[in-house]
Amino acid sequence: MATVIPIHSPLPAPAEPARARPAEQPARLSGWRLAAFSSFAVPVAAAQMPVGVYLPAIYAQHYGIPLATLGLLFLAERLWGAAADPVIGILSDRTRSRFGRRRPWIAAGGLLFGLSAIALFFPGDAVSAWSLGLTLFVFYLGWSMMQIPYLAWSGEISGQYHERTRIATYGTVAGSSALLLVLILPTIADQLRPGDGPLKLAAMGTVVLVTLAIALVLTLRAFPEAPAPATAPRPVPFAEALRVILRDRLLLRVMGSDFAVTFGQLVRSTLFVFFVSSYMGLQHWASGLFLLQFVFGIAAGPIWMKVALKFGKHRTAVLGEGLQVAINLGLLLVTPSAFPLLIALTVAQGLAQGSGNLMLRAIVADVADQHRLDTGVDRTALFFSVFSLTTKAGMAAAVGVALPLVAWLGFNPQGHNTPEALTGLLLVFALGPAIAHAVSAWLIHGFPIDEARHAEIRRALHARDAAPSSPAE
Template sequence: MSSLSATGSLPRPSATPRARAGGLPTGRLIAFSTLAMPIAASQMPLNVYLPAILAQHFGIALSTLGLVFLLAKAWGVVADPLIGVLNDRSRGGRFGRRRSCIAAGGVLLALAAMLLFFPVVRVTPVYVAVALFAFYLAWSMIQIPYLAWSAEVSGDYDERTRVATYQTVTSALSLLLVLVLPTIVDQIAPHDGRLKLGVMGGLILALLALSLPLTLKAFAERPPKAAGPRPKLGEVLRVIWGNPLLMRVLASDFAVALGQSIRGTLFVFVVTAYMGLPQWASGLFLAQFVFGLAAGPIWMRIAYRIGKHRAAVAGELAQVAINLGLLFVLPGNLPLLLGLTIAQGLAQGSGNLMLRAMVGDVADQDRLQTGQDRTALFFSVFSTSTKAAMAAAVGIALPLVAWLGFDPKSAANSPEALRGLLMVFALGPALAHLVSALLVMGFPLDARAHAVIRTQLAERDGQGADAPAA
C-alpha cells in the first residue's frame, strides 16, 4: 500500500533520492523534442496573422471571424480532455497508444494546414470553420499524447525537467522562424496575403514532415500499466477537482499564461503608442524570443540544484520585479525598455517549463494512489488551462485599456490614457506572476518525495523506477 494519503499529502523520506543513472541519450532526446516545433509554429499564425489576413485579403467580416475563432477555440478546449481520456484508455496495439494517436493527428494536421494556408477554392466562413475545427482536433491529437509520452520516457524527477527544457528550446526556435518569415515577406510583397499564408503554412508542413518520423522513432513506448472502464464526464471532473496538487499546478499555470498573454496582447500598443517607437515593435519581440532560447538550459540547471517548484517560484518572482520595472519606463526611453525585454526573455520560460514537468510527477502520485494511468488526462487539462488563460487575457486587457481611454486607432491618445495602458501592461502580468509563485510555494512533491513514489511504483510494477524507454 502507498504511504500517500487521498488528500495529496506526501511523506518526508529520510533517505536521499536515488541519483540519476545515465539519463536519456542526448541525440534521441533532441529527435523526440522536434515535434514541439510544428506544435508551437501553429500558434502564432492562428492567433496573430490568420485573422488579419482573412479579413484584409479574403473579405471576411471581423464579427464573423470573431465568432468562428471563438467557436473553434471552444472546440479545442473540449477536444483536449476528450483526447486525454480516450488516449489514456487506449491499448494502442504494437505501435503504442501515444504514437498511434500522434501519427493520426499528424496526417489530419497536414490536411487541415493545406486547407487553411493553401486555399484553392473560395474562402468562406464555413470553409474557415471546417478547416479550423479539423486543425484544432489534430493539434489536440498530437499535443496531448505527446505531453503524456514526454512524462513517460523517464520517471526521474530531474530528467523530466531536461525533457521539458529541450522541448521549450525547440518550440522557441520555431516561434522565432514564424516571427522572422512574415517580416521578410512584408519587405518583399507587403500586400500579398496568399504569399504570407503560404510561407507560414509551408513552414508548418516542413517542420511536421521533419519531426514526426524523428519523434515516433526516438523512444519505445511503454505499455499501459493499468486498464479499466472508461470514466464518465462526472468522474473525470471529480478526478481533476479532487487532486489538490494538480489543481495547484493548473491554477499556477493559468496565472503564468494569463500574465504572459496580457503582456503579449498589449505589447505592440505600448511600443507604438506609448513609447512612440513603432519601428522597434517587431525587433523587441524578437529579442525577447532570442534570449528566451538561451534561458531554457539555465533554468534547467537551476531546477537541478533547488528543485522544480523552487525554480518556478524564483522565476515568477523575477517576472514580478521585471514587470513592476516597466512602470518606470518613459516614452522614448528605449534602453530601459530593451533591458527589461531581455530580462523578460531570460525569465519567461521558467514557470512554463517547470510546471509542465511537475504534471508528470503529479500523475505518478495519482497512479500510485489509484492504480489508474491518467497522464494524458492530466496534460490535457494542463493544456486547457493555458488556452483558457489566453482567451481570458484578451477579454480582460483590451476592454480594460479601452475603459481607461486608450484608442488604438487614434494618433493622439491623452497622457492619462497612455499611462493607463502602461499600468495594465505592467501591473496585470506582475499580479498574475505573483499569484503563480504563491500557488506553488512550498509544493510538497519535491525530488525526495518523488523518489519515494517512484520506488513504490517500481516495487508494484516489478521494474526499475527510472529506466528510460529504449
Template sequence: MATLPYAEYPIGEGAVRPDHSLRHNIADKSLSPLRLAGFASIAVPIAGAGLPLAIFVPQLYASEFGLSLAAIGLIFFIGRFWDVAADPIVGALSDRTRSRFGRRRPWIAAGGLLFGLSSALLFFPPATLVTPAYLAAVLFLFYLGWSMVEIPSSAWAGELTAHYHGRTRVVAWQMLLRSIGLLAVLVLPTILDQVDPGNGTLKLQLVGGFILVTLLPSLILTLSSVPEPAQPASPPVRQSFARAAALVFSDRLLLRVLASDTVVTAGQSIRAGLIVFFAVWYMGLPAWASGLYLLQFIFGVAAAPVWQRIGTRIGKREAAITGELAQAGINIALLFVFPGALPLLIALTIAQGVTQGSGNLMLRAMVADVSDAHRLHTGHDRTGLFFSVFALSAKLGPAIGVGIALPLVAWAGFKAGPGNSPEALEALKYVFALGPALAHILATLIIWRFPLNEAAHAEIRRALHQRDAIPA
C-alpha cells in the first residue's frame, strides 16, 4: 500500500472493503459530546474575532482615532500577508515540537495568552497611544496569536481519532462552536443598534469584551477536555521549512481539497459581499439587510450536527458533493426572486443556511485523512503543516470572491446607492445568484472523483499500524 500512487487508491464498487474490526479498534470511545464541545470551545472567541476585525476595527480607528483610510488599508493589507505566512510556520514548528505537555498544547496555551493580550489592545485601545505604528504592532501580535491557537488546535483535532467518520464528528463540533461565535458577534451589535445606534466605540468594546470573557474558560476547556495523542515514534523532521513546504504543495490530494475549499469559500464570500446590496437596492428591504445574514447563520448552526450524520452515513466525499450541488441549486433559484417576493427569499436564505457548512465541514475532515496518506507515502507526520496550508483557503477564498464580485457588478453599472438602472439591478441579481452557484459546481467537479474514501483510508491506517508496530 505504501507504494501506491494517490491516483490508484481504490474507489467506487471496486474499493477494498474496510476492516471493521480495525475500524472499531481505532474509534476513540472516550470522545463524548461533552468532551468534544469542551475541546472545540476555543473556536468561539477565535471565530468571534474575525467579523469585527473586518467590519468594526477599520471604521472605528478611522472615525474615532483619526487614522487615514489609506494607512489603515495598507496596515491590514500587509497584516494579511503576515497572517498567511505565520500559519505554515506555526504548523511546521508545532509538528516538530517535543515536550512533556505534548506537541500542540504549548502552542495553544502560549498563543491563547498572546491572542488575549493583543485583543485587549486592539478592541480597548488607549486613545492617546493610537497611531499607525500602534495598530500595525497590535495586528502583528493578534495574527500571530491567532495562528498559534488555530493551527495546532486544528491539527490536534485531526489526531484525536484515526477513525474515518470519527474525524467528521470532531470537525462538526468545531464548526458548530465556530458558528456560535460568529452568531454571537452578529447578534450583540444588532441589539446594541436598537439601544444606542451609532456608538461605534461601545460596539467595538462589546465585541472585545465577548472575546476576552470567553477566551480564558474556552482555553482551559480545550487544553484539558481530551488527552493529546501520543507523539509519533519517528524523530521530528529536520528538513528545511522550504523543503517541507515544497513537499506539501506537491501533494495532489491536499491540493485538490485546498482548491475545492477555496472555491467554496469564494462562492460564499460572493454571497456575503452582495447580500446587503441585494436586500437594500434590489429588493428594497433595508430592514432585512442584517436579518437575512443572521437568519442564514442561525440555520447554519443548527445544521452542523445534521451534516455530520449525513457524512457518517454516506461518506465525506459524497456528503460534500451533495451539499455543494444543493447550494448551487439554491443559488440558481434566486433568479426567480423579484422585489416583493420576500417569502421566497426567506425560504432560500434558510435553505442556504442549512446547506452552507456541508462542504467546509467535510473538506476540513478530509485533511487529516490526506495527512495519513502523506505519512504513509513519505514517512513523515506533517499534520500541523497540512492544516496550516488548508487554512489558506479561508483567506484566499474571500479575497477571490470579493475581488471578482464587486468589480463585476461595478462594471455592469451598479453603484451602492439610489439611482441604479433596471439593467444594473438585474446584473446585481445575476452575479449574486450565479456567482456562488458556479463556484459550488466547480468545487463539486474538483472533488468529484476524490480517491481517498473510507475503504482506502482503512487500508492506509492498517499499513500505518503495521509499520508503526515495527521497532525502528
C-alpha cells in the first residue's frame, strides 16, 4: 500500500510516471483538435431544440397523437433518460477495453441515437403512440450512452486548470452554433411551405444525422484516451452511489449552482415569447429577439474564456451570474414603449448567456480530481452524469414553476389580460431569473479549488500514480 498523502500536507514535486498513467497533455492543446473533439456537441445540441420544442406540436398536428398522450410519453422518456445517466456513468468508469473507457460507449450510443433519429425525424405515415414511445426510449438511451462518456472524456483530455476552460468553451460554442442553425431552419421551411411539419422535421433531422456521422469520426480520432486505472471501481449499489455523491460537498455546490443557473435561464426562455407578444404587444418580434440573443451568445463564449484564463473559473462564474442578476433586474424598467431598452437587454443577455454553465462544466473535472485524491477512486463519468441530471432537473423545474405561477397571477396566453396580470408576467420574467442567478453566484462564491490548489492536486495524483504500488480503486 502506498503512503497516503494528506490533502493539506506539503505535496511532493511531480515525478516521472513509472507505470500506467501517462504524463499530462501539452500545456496548450491544438485548437484544431479541440474543434474536432467539440464537433460532437453539434448533433447533440441540434437534436435538443427540435425534441423539446417542435416534435410534440408536429406529432400532434400532423400525426394525430393526442396531446395528453404526448405529454406522458415525453415526460416518461425524459425521466428514463435522467435515470440512465448515472448508470451509464458508473458503467463507463468501469469499462476496460483496448479502445478505452469512453470510445466504445460513444460509438455504440451514436449508432442507437442515429437509428432512432431516423425513425423520429422521418416517421413516415404509420405513426402510433407505441412506436413513438419505443423510438424515444432508444433515442434517450443512445443520447445518454454518448453524452455522459463524452463529458467525462472532455474532463480527462487535460489535467491543466485553464485548458479545461478552453475545452468547455469550444464545446459551448459548437453547441450554441447548432442551436442557432435549428432555430433558423423552421423559419426557412415556413417561408417555403408554410405549416408543413414533416418538412421541418426532415430539415432538422438531416442536420442531426449528417453532423452526427461527421462528428463521430472527428471526435473519436481527436485525442487519445488516458489509460484507465489498473483496477476498475468495484460495483456499488444505487444507495451507496447516492451516498458518495451526497458526501462530496464540492460536487453538491457545483450541482446546486448549475441547477440554479439552468432554472433561471429556462424561466426566461419559457416566458420569453409571452413577454414579447403579450406584455410588449410585439408578437412579430418574439422569434427575432430570441434569435438575436443566440447570435450574441455564440460570440460570448471566447470572451468568457479569456476572462476565466485571467481570473479563474469560479470567479468568472460569479461575475457572469452577477451580470445576469443586473440584466434581469433591468427588465423591471421595460415598458411596452421602451423597445430599444428591451433590445439592449436582450443583447446583454446574449453576451452573458452561458457564462455560468461553461465554467461549472469545467469545474466538474477539477472536483473529480479532488475526489480521486481523497478516495483513490476515479468517478469522473459518474460526476458528469450527476451534473447532467441537475441540468435536466433545472429545466423541468423552471417550466413546472413559471407557467403555473403566471397563470395563478391571472395571465392568459390566449385572451385579454388585465394590467395586473401583465405586471405579474413581468415580475416572474424578471425576478425569477434574477433570484436564481443570485443563488447560483452565492453557491459557487469562494470555491476552494482555484488554479493553485488544482496544481497541488495534480502533483499529488502524479506522485501517487508513480509510486511502486498504488491503492486499490
